[in-house]
Amino acid sequence: MEKRVVFRSRWLPWTLLAPQIAIILVFFFWPAAQALLQSLQQSDAFGTSVDWVGLDNFRALLADPQYLASFQVTSVFSILVAGIGISVSLMLAVFADRIVRGTAVYRTLLIWPYAVAPAVAGVLWLFLFAPSIGIVSYGLHAIGFDWNHLLDSDHAMALIVIAAVWKQVSYNFLFFVAGLQSIPKSLIEAAAIDGAGPWRRFWTIQFPLLSPTTFFLLVINVVYAFFETFAIVDASTQGGPSRDTAILVYKVYYDGFKAMDLGGSAAQSVVLMVIVVMLTVLQFRFVEKKVNY
């Protein structure tokens, strides 16, 4: 029989929940409501005249081919960041799980990039890949590869994906290492005795048992790629060349903070909010079914 502790008091559970509810209201619902309100307004930069324009901002967005094009850029970017980010960190975590000596050092070093601010990560990789002066582009040039992210869209996309993945690998790594450690050693040993090699053991035991972690990270990484990467783009490519790296969240930032079009920017963030809610719901509906808890 299930054991449950039930509060007898009516007010105690609410009091205990209150801090959490307050934080969510102030830091999540209030800004979201503000964005929703502002997306229905149009105002000049200083907010001296504010007009209610209904859905005009949204209509303008949908009629803007540039905006629609940035959906494609964003999906390519998010798939690459989530896909590469998760697989690279899973690989690193599996290696870290297998080594015997120096585990602490290896893990600590891998966690470092997480402490780096996104803008700094962007600048760092920008320096490494700067055409003609960056050390990586210099090396690439030496082997006959002409790196130029200023004019080549694929190069620019590669640059921001590398920077975004590099920053997120640590986070993913931490969760995978914890997930791997919680897999009972007896299972793996039993498989080894039965003659399963490391490759086989990984795919038949570790990977399926890691699926809750992988699923969680998939959600987190998609949200990360959608929302938290604008600083990387701003510091490295500024959406260029042309608009080929202008992901949705960068346009939100640019229109709101640089171009001071708060209404248009708010409308975009509402769209972004809807997309992420939809993606998360989809992930929970369809991907979660394949997860073994």
Next chain:
Amino acid sequence: MKIKFALSAAGLMSLAALPAHAQIEIHWWHSMIAVNNEWVNDLARDFNASQTEYKVVPTFKGSYDESMPAAVAAFRAGTAPHILQVYEVGTATMMASKGVAVPVGQVMKSAGIGFDPSVYIPAVASYYTAPNGQMISLPFNSSTTVFYYNKDAFKAAGLDPNKAPATWPEVALAAAKLKASGHKCAYTTAWQGWTQLESFSAWHNIEYASHRNGLGGMDARLQVNSPLHLRHIENLANMAKQGLFIYKGRGNVPEASFVSGECAMITTSSGFLGNVRKNARFGHGVAPLPYYPDVPGAPQNTVIGGASLWVISGKKQAEYKGVAEFFKYISNPEVQAASHKRTGYLPVTTVAYELTEKSGFYKDNPGSEVAVTQMVRKVTDKSRGIRLGNYPQIRTIEDEELEQVWSGKKRPKEALDAIVQRGNELLEKFERVNKR
């Protein structure tokens, strides 16, 4: 006991730090870095030392496109500074935001200080004057676009280091020679929208936008897909194809490639001269912007960049008096001439220019007069300046479209048409939002 003593000592010290009567603080937000930051701080310090009533407090608030949003946020929260430095592309936005700024003429008048806008260099004054003839902001640091070249590289390529290419065909010829001599990047440009479209238009006396480039009102529309603009962008696209023009990025990013010696020629702001003087390890020359010799009326004059000082509304009368006193101080011809010599920014008044010339500065510092002589001319309606709403975004559109030309993805005609079409949508939006 000890604590009591410490407290009273601290109290005494803070009393001693205060002057006989409380000074009125004037807050000034600016975007000047490095040598120019020192310049701004020195201006405030010298003014503060010259009198006891007011204290100007300069604060660096990030680059131009960061300090303006910061001021917008502060204005909405009621904590805006008294003086805000705004770059030229923000001018239309500032002018259109009613009730945000107090016209500088009004500030001076109510403080009982004479103010004569006609002492300013025409191209500078007219830029910061509203259609009704009132000067809205105080010209502060103005610059324009000029041409820099590496004399050592010219020598190595067998070119005359004392003769800069004056026209675009000559630039292409020089670039070909530089490339043949092994120079990887013959020519590049910073601020592509500003140099290749805006300054290019005024320099050739053609319209960049209708209604006197927007000075005439908010219903201006872009005109940069004219045959002459197209010819120029096609020429640059050809140079890019042949490897004579190498694209080095947006804004002032390409400047580093000139200072490092990688690129031998560059078109960029006259404010770049200080950096070149300090950091370039080669002989350098400054020349006027190249032009097309067969275009009638060219070369005309170039348009200004840089920034002006805006007085924000909603402050106390006594504080505005302090602002006026400070403006009077920095408008002093000697102070202005000193600022011009120090920074490479243009002298904003004719008197300051004459003072500088008399002192023999231009003879001793070849190159520094180029920007001035490009600006101190009689201007036409087409060359007076460009003032458009949503201008920062239009510059970004120009970057985006021109990049596609340099990479060969778009033909020059398509790109220029796209700039006009996308830019005009922004102008229409600006008009809609601000006309109500």
